[in-house]
Amino acid sequence: MMSIVNTNDVTVIEEQYQLATYKKMPVVAERGEGVWIYTNEGERYLDLYGGHAVAGTGHCHPHVVKAIRDQTEKILFYSNLVYSDIRARAAEKLISIAPQPLTKAFFCNSGTEANENAMRMARMATGRENIITFSGGFHGRTADAISATFLGKYREIGKPNVPGHLEAEFGDIESVRALADDSVAAIMLEPIQSMAGVKMAEPSFYRELRELCDERGVVLIYDEVQTGVGRTGEWFFAGSDAGDGVVPDIISLAKALGSGVPVGACLVTEKIASHIKENDLGTTFGGGMMAMAAVVGTLEAIEDDGMLANVREVESYLRERLREVEQVVSVQGRGFLLGLEFADKAKPVHEALLERKVITGTSSDANVLRLLPPLCLQKSEVDLFVDALAQSVSHAG
Numbered sequence: 001m002m003s004i005v006n007t008n009d010v011t012v013i014e015e016q017y018q019l020a021t022y023k024k025m026p027v028v029a030e031r032g033e034g035v036w037i038y039t040n041e042g043e044r045y046l047d048l049y050g051g052h053a054v055a056g057t058g059h060c061h062p063h064v065v066k067a068i069r070d071q072t073e074k075i076l077f078y079s080n081l082v083y084s085d086i087r088a089r090a091a092e093k094l095i096s097i098a099p100q101p102l103t104k105a106f107f108c109n110s111g112t113e114a115n116e117n118a119m120r121m122a123r124m125a126t127g128r129e130n131i132i133t134f135s136g137g138f139h140g141r142t143a144d145a146i147s148a149t150f151l152g153k154y155r156e157i158g159k160p161n162v163p164g165h166l167e168a169e170f171g172d173i174e175s176v177r178a179l180a181d182d183s184v185a186a187i188m189l190e191p192i193q194s195m196a197g198v199k200m201a202e203p204s205f206y207r208e209l210r211e212l213c214d215e216r217g218v219v220l221i222y223d224e225v226q227t228g229v230g231r232t233g234e235w236f237f238a239g240s241d242a243g244d245g246v247v248p249d250i251i252s253l254a255k256a257l258g259s260g261v262p263v264g265a266c267l268v269t270e271k272i273a274s275h276i277k278e279n280d281l282g283t284t285f286g287g288g289m290m291a292m293a294a295v296v297g298t299l300e301a302i303e304d305d306g307m308l309a310n311v312r313e314v315e316s317y318l319r320e321r322l323r324e325v326e327q328v329v330s331v332q333g334r335g336f337l338l339g340l341e342f343a344d345k346a347k348p349v350h351e352a353l354l355e356r357k358v359i360t361g362t363s364s365d366a367n368v369l370r371l372l373p374p375l376c377l378q379k380s381e382v383d384l385f386v387d388a389l390a391q392s393v394s395h396a397g
């Protein structure tokens, strides 16, 4: 029998009792405020990663906390078998910020579940089975979503994969054209491939995808699990100039949507919705009141604080300041989904930053460091980051 650890050291206890997931940083997060994480030893870390891009409104935004707290005093949960004031408000708010013609929301619990349902809806709407996704894209870890993921080891982890997944080259419309026959229900993409190292295509690529889908009766799905809810400095990548104004038939969302309360969603057109009947889709927790309160609080906080404009302004400032760090050879992405490319490996820089109490992310491109900070990041905090980065690159090399 395993021995029971007798210690107050939470790192030892977690290692003993929790299955391995990610490689953890030596940080015990006790409290969060805005872009800062405070440890149990009273140290603070500048958080430019947001716990996998979740802390969009920052940690413990007072408006989000209040929305959740107020809801706890009413009802914690009931499923979609009943109507709910807070669910009605969440759906209405989400659709009010969605680009036209997305008019209906489906709520679930995570990004992978949103993508599973997006693919299922596309199959229901077209009566076809195959899904085209892209090399470098990441869509989640449940069976269908991991089979749609053509990035590194992930598809392997999901063996045996679900049939009906085809791989095209991101940014190469001819590779998509060659696959998009009448067996194809949907083309799904991360409009900015985050895990792959923050890769974007030319605006014309998104336009050509839209035209191809219209021509061949294929559903276009944007996985905006990372790019959605304000991260690019606009509510969604869909409809933005970076994507030539293209709006897909379905957007999937999660991560920042609930500021840390698990929630996912699909936003769909009236046309897609017309193919979905009662009992086709479902999930126990989707649309639960706690999650809906978090969605309403999150969207209101972003709006009330003018966070979209903040993202755009602080992004420009950050890009400007990064010019001072000559080891950064390019800055990819948009808004607060940025990839800093180095001539050499990014991991030592990531580690040196952590020693200086700055949390960043790596990616599957070994030379790219990822920044996914809260949308409330200020210029003064950018200054702290750039100073720490300048010291880190000189020590990391």
Ligand SMILES: Cc1ncc(COP(=O)(O)O)c(C=O)c1O
Pocket (backbone or CB within 6 Å): 052, 110, 111, 112, 113, 115, 138, 139, 140, 141, 190, 194, 223, 224, 225, 226, 254, 255
């Ligand atoms: C683009 C994208 N899609 C889907 C997912 C899966 O989301 P979740 O972990 O909430 O299932 C992720 C998670 O990192 C993601 O980045």
